[in-house]
Amino acid sequence: MSDLYEFPTALPDQGDDGRATLKWAGTIVVLATLGLALFNPTAISGWVDDLPPGPTNVRLAAIGEDWAETAGRIGLGAGHARLHAVWKTAERADWKGRQPVEMAATDRPATP
Amino acid sequence: MLFPTLTFGLFFLVVFPAVWAARSNEWRKLLLLVASWVFYGAWDWRFVPLLIGSALINWGAAALIARSDDARTRKALLIGGVAANLLVLGFFKYFDFFAQQAGSLLTLFGINQDAPLMQVILPVGISFFTFQGISYIVDVHRGRVPTARLLDILLLMSFFPHLVAGPIVRAADLVPQFQQTPKLNRGTVSMGLLLIVWGLFKKAVIASELATQFVDPVFSAPAAHGSLDLILAAYGYAVQIYCDFSAYSDMAIGIAALLGYRFPRNFDRPYRSASLQEFWRRWHISLSRWLRDYLYIEALGGSRGGKFRLYRNLMITMLLGGLWHGAAWTFVIWGGLHGTALVVERVWATSPRTRGIVLPHWAKVVLTFHVVTLGWIFFRAASFGDALAYLGGIVAPATGAVTVTPLIVLLIAFGLAIHALRWDSMTRLAERLRALPAPAFAGALVAAMLVVDAMRFEGIAPFIYFRF
Numbered sequence: 001m002s003d004l005y006e007f008p009t010a011l012p013d014q015g016d017d018g019r020a021t022l023k024w025a026g027t028i029v030v031l032a033t034l035g036l037a038l039f040n041p042t043a044i045s046g047w048v049d050d051l052p053p054g055p056t057n058v059r060l061a062a063i064g065e066d067w068a069e070t071a072g073r074i075g076l077g078a079g080h081a082r083l084h085a086v087w088k089t090a091e092r093a094d095w096k097g098r099q100p101v102e103m104a105a106t107d108r109p110a111t112p
Numbered sequence: 113m114l115f116p117t118l119t120f121g122l123f124f125l126v127v128f129p130a131v132w133a134a135r136s137n138e139w140r141k142l143l144l145l146v147a148s149w150v151f152y153g154a155w156d157w158r159f160v161p162l163l164i165g166s167a168l169i170n171w172g173a174a175a176l177i178a179r180s181d182d183a184r185t186r187k188a189l190l191i192g193g194v195a196a197n198l199l200v201l202g203f204f205k206y207f208d209f210f211a212q213q214a215g216s217l218l219t220l221f222g223i224n225q226d227a228p229l230m231q232v233i234l235p236v237g238i239s240f241f242t243f244q245g246i247s248y249i250v251d252v253h254r255g256r257v258p259t260a261r262l263l264d265i266l267l268l269m270s271f272f273p274h275l276v277a278g279p280i281v282r283a284a285d286l287v288p289q290f291q292q293t294p295k296l297n298r299g300t301v302s303m304g305l306l307l308i309v310w311g312l313f314k315k316a317v318i319a320s321e322l323a324t325q326f327v328d329p330v331f332s333a334p335a336a337h338g339s340l341d342l343i344l345a346a347y348g349y350a351v352q353i354y355c356d357f358s359a360y361s362d363m364a365i366g367i368a369a370l371l372g373y374r375f376p377r378n379f380d381r382p383y384r385s386a387s388l389q390e391f392w393r394r395w396h397i398s399l400s401r402w403l404r405d406y407l408y409i410e411a412l413g414g415s416r417g418g419k420f421r422l423y424r425n426l427m428i429t430m431l432l433g434g435l436w437h438g439a440a441w442t443f444v445i446w447g448g449l450h451g452t453a454l455v456v457e458r459v460w461a462t463s464p465r466t467r468g469i470v471l472p473h474w475a476k477v478v479l480t481f482h483v484v485t486l487g488w489i490f491f492r493a494a495s496f497g498d499a500l501a502y503l504g505g506i507v508a509p510a511t512g513a514v515t516v517t518p519l520i521v522l523l524i525a526f527g528l529a530i531h532a533l534r535w536d537s538m539t540r541l542a543e544r545l546r547a548l549p550a551p552a553f554a555g556a557l558v559a560a561m562l563v564v565d566a567m568r569f570e571g572i573a574p575f576i577y578f579r580f
Contacts, residue, residue, distance in 0.1 A: 004539060008307065008377050009369035011299025011542060018295045022132055024550050025301045025370065029128060031554030032561070033121075039562055047118040083566035090519050091325065 040080050041071035113154040114575070115363045116312050123151065124367065131371055137293045141267050144371070151272040152236070159235040162200070163270055169196050170245035171265040174252040178259045186253060193249040201242045204235055209439030237276035239436055241269045243402055248283045250406055260287045273368040277360045277575055279378040279398035286373065294372025302553075303542035304369030309560050310538065311362035314355035315575070316568035318523050322352040324569050326520045331492055334502045337512040342505045344516050344524065349492050350485045351527030354382065356576045357396070381531040383484070386476035388453045391484060403433050423458065427451040437491070442499060446491045453483050 003010050037044060045064035051057045071077050113120050127147045134140035153160050173193030180186050218224075248265065251257040260268070264287050274281050330337050330345035337345070361378035368375045378397050385391035392400040408414055412425040427448070434447020460466045471479070493499035505512070534540075545553060 005535065006376055007374040008539065009300050009303045009365060010374050011297065011303055011539065011546070013295075013297040014299070014546075016297040021296045021298055021301065024298060025296055026129070026132075027550035028301070028305070028554045028557065029125070031551060032557045033125060035554060035558030036561060039558065040565055043118060043565065080562050080566050083563060087567045091321075091517070093518050095518065 038071070038076055041068040041077050042080075044068070113151055115360065115367070116316050119154075123147075128370060137291075138263070140294075141263055141290060144272075145263070145267050145270060148267070148270040148272040148275060152270065152275060155236050155276075156233070162235055162238075163241060164266065166197070166200060166241060166245055167266045167269040168262075169193065170248050170269070171260070171262050174249045174259050174265075177249065177253050190249060190253045194246055197242045197246045201238060204233075204238055206435075206439045240278050240280055241275065243280050243399075243436075244269055244282070247280070247402060247406060250410060251283060257284045257287070260290075264290045271368075271373075273364040273371070273373075274375060277357070277364070278396075279361055279364065279375055280402050281375055281398070285376060289373050296370075296372055298546040299542060300369050300372075300374075302545040303539065304366040305553075305557060306538055306542050306545065307362040307366030307369070309557065309564070311359040311366065312561070313359075313564050314362070315359035316564055318527055319352045319356040319359065320569040321567075322348045322355075322520065322523055322527075326516060327352055327492075329515070331498075331502070334498070334505045335512065337505065338514045339506050339508070340514050341512065341516055342502060344521070346485050346489055346502075346506075347528075348520065348524050349488050350383070350481070351524050353488060353491075353576055354379070355527055360575045380535060381533070383481050383528060384477060384531045385480050385484075386473055387457055387480055388450060388483065389457060391480060392450075392454075399433070399436075403429050407432060419462075423455045426454050426458070430454065441496055442490050442493055445496060445499075446487050449483075449487045449490065 045061070045068040048057065048061045048064040051060070068077075113123060127143075131140050131143055131147075134143055149160050149163070152163060170193065173189055173196070177186050177189045177193075180189065248257070248260075248268070252259055260283060265283075267290055268281070268283055268286050269275075271281075271286070327345050327348045330341050331349070334342060358379040365375045365378070376398060380394040380397065382391055382395040385394055408425055408429040412428060413421065414425060415422040428451075430447040430451030431444055432447070434443045434445070434450070437443045437446070460469075489502055490496070490499045493502060545556070548556070
């Protein structure tokens with residue numbers, strides 16, 4: 001078996017300059033982080049909400065919510081939200097003509 | 113700290129630049145070591161000393177073995193080192209299980225003695241790092257690897273990408289990499305990022321959706337479901353466990369690549385196997401190779417000593433391999449089922465009466481997949497009784513509900529269809545991506561991750577193999 005089979009990330013070096021590659025990789029990581037923060041703002045506020053309560057986290061939560069609100073106003077998260085809605089519709093889709101199944105008591109989500 | 117979470121993303125955003133900005137290779141390794149302990153401590157700080165102690169024992173045992181010229185002393189040190197690892201694993205993972213079994217056995221003889229249960233907390237990843245330690249001292253004893261410096265062994269056993277759920281990376285693979293200053297090339301970075309996104313998709317979309325929307329409800333109340341649901345949930349679990357575990361391995365391999373290190377492949381489209389023997393060459397490759405090299409061949413003698421010994425050794429290896437997965441009889445039965453199937457395959461291939469009967473390749477693939485899926489029912493069920501009830505529900509006439517949805521069927525079909533891809537499909541894609549300018553690559557990455565995030569089930573369930 002080849003080295004590439006054994007080690008999937010061992011792609012051949014095409015005379016890459018180490019420094020230039022690092023700059024290239026670093027740029028990808030930074031731009032991808034910014035892109036995700038821009039287009040998926042609810043992920044940040046959702047994450048902050050899950051942090052243990054404390055003065056710093058309360059401030060962070062406020063910043064996260066402000067950002068989610070601003071991004072929502074400009075429509076930055078619209079693409080993500082539309083895709084999510086399509087996925088939820090696919091989740092709910094059922095076979096044609098089938099009656100909804102009565103869930104067992106244990107399977108039902110708890111109601112407040 | 114789970115890989116597909118924002119917490120890990122932020123952790124990696126600190127580690128990645130810090131590691132590449134390190135002044136020397138020694139500083140880089142020290143940084144990685146501290147980062148690995150922070151990563152491990154995020155679960156439970158109390159077990160970081162256990163991880164360090166385990167590395168110290170293995171480093172010390174190997175150093176003493178290498179220093180000794182006397183074969184008996186070397187053997188005694190090897191046995192001592194292996195026993196120390198097994199004691200750690202045995203105490204944390206199996207103490208309560210064996211205490212319970214001993215209590216049940218005493219009850220059979222009329223002695224009613226409460227088992228001294230200690231409610232031992234299982235440190236995450238203990239099965240992986242103890243096996244790594246054992247392989248290091250056995251390899252040093254056999255002269256397969258030279259002894260390594262303490263820093264390298266500490267990092268070998270603590271390195272966060274593989275620490276909690278593998279792959280089991282051996283010293284021979286990783287220590288030589290630690291001794292050199294790592295260098296990135298565009299191909300490695302492309303492949304690393306691709307594996308991370310692909311792993312994220314398999315875990316967050318396929319495995320999580322199947323688990324929460326179908327497999328878990330069916331396995332928790334099999335009597336309430338019809339045969340079709342039970343059959344499809346078994347297939348669903350086969351896809352779920354593959355997408356869950358291989359996703360972790362893919363992400364681990366990708367993260368290590370971004371830090372400049374290469375890990376071995378851990379999965380290779382296992383459900384296209386035409387025999388159980390082939391399945392174990394494609395499923396959790398680092399564990400099956402470990403079991404083959406250190407248990408089946410090294411400790412039990414492999415196929416030396418005739419047919420009976422070969423069959424016995426196969427059974428012992430698979431039974432212990434099953435027990436490695438968890439302290440429960442269902443795992444032992446799962447291992448026993450695989451061991452039996454492996455023995456049957458050998459007998460079938462060598463017996464003069466059966467060796468002429470050869471099934472077409474596709475039939476062998478279908479048969480192997482169903483034997484593996486049968487095993488998964490025992491693996492997934494909470495008890496032996498639950499597994500039998502589940503199987504009974506498949507065989508009995510359907511009376512329960514059929515709850516499977518079109519999306520679930522599609523996900524199961526997709527999870528199986530990806531096994532038809534070429535082994536190097538991802539490599540070929542990475543070769544194309546390496547030519548892209550950074551902004552275009554980042555744009556593609558963001559688009560892919562947004563799609564995954566939009567499709568994923570709310571929240572992230574822990575990886576199945578974290579329990580092991």
